[in-house]
Amino acid sequence: MQTRLILFSLLLVLTVFVVRPTTTHAKVNPLGTLNTTVTNGSDASYNAGTNIQSLVGTVISTFLSILGVIFLVLTVYGGYLWMTAQGAEEEVTKAKKLITQAVIGLAIVMGAYAISYFVTSALETAGG
Secondary structure, X not given: OHHHHHHHHHHHHHHHHHOOOOEEEEEEOOOXXXXXXXXXXXXXXXXXXXXXHHHHHHHHHHHHHHHHHHHHHHHHHHHHHHHOOOOOHXXXXXXXXXXXXXXXXXXXXXXXXXXXXXXXXXXXXXXX
């Protein structure tokens, strides 16, 4: 139970750092005055490019990024299990199985990302 709580807490913290919808960047122009702009984590302004294709692409990209973080957590956890198994064959097998399943999941996520990238780029060119 405590291991699940630690794993969930780690996943929550990593998700908060990966998914940051709105940040404020302060920029100083060449004259020395301070300009503040609200952006969506990139250099584009918050209201720019709010068409449906961009929104769908952003949602899919964010979702797949979260899945990538989950893969990282599962891989680290599997490595931790393997290192703390101390030669117990059952624990090593469990850790290997977890790592193998995480790698298979990563392959599926990468395939989904490739398909979604292709579809959203096709929608953008068709709609634009």
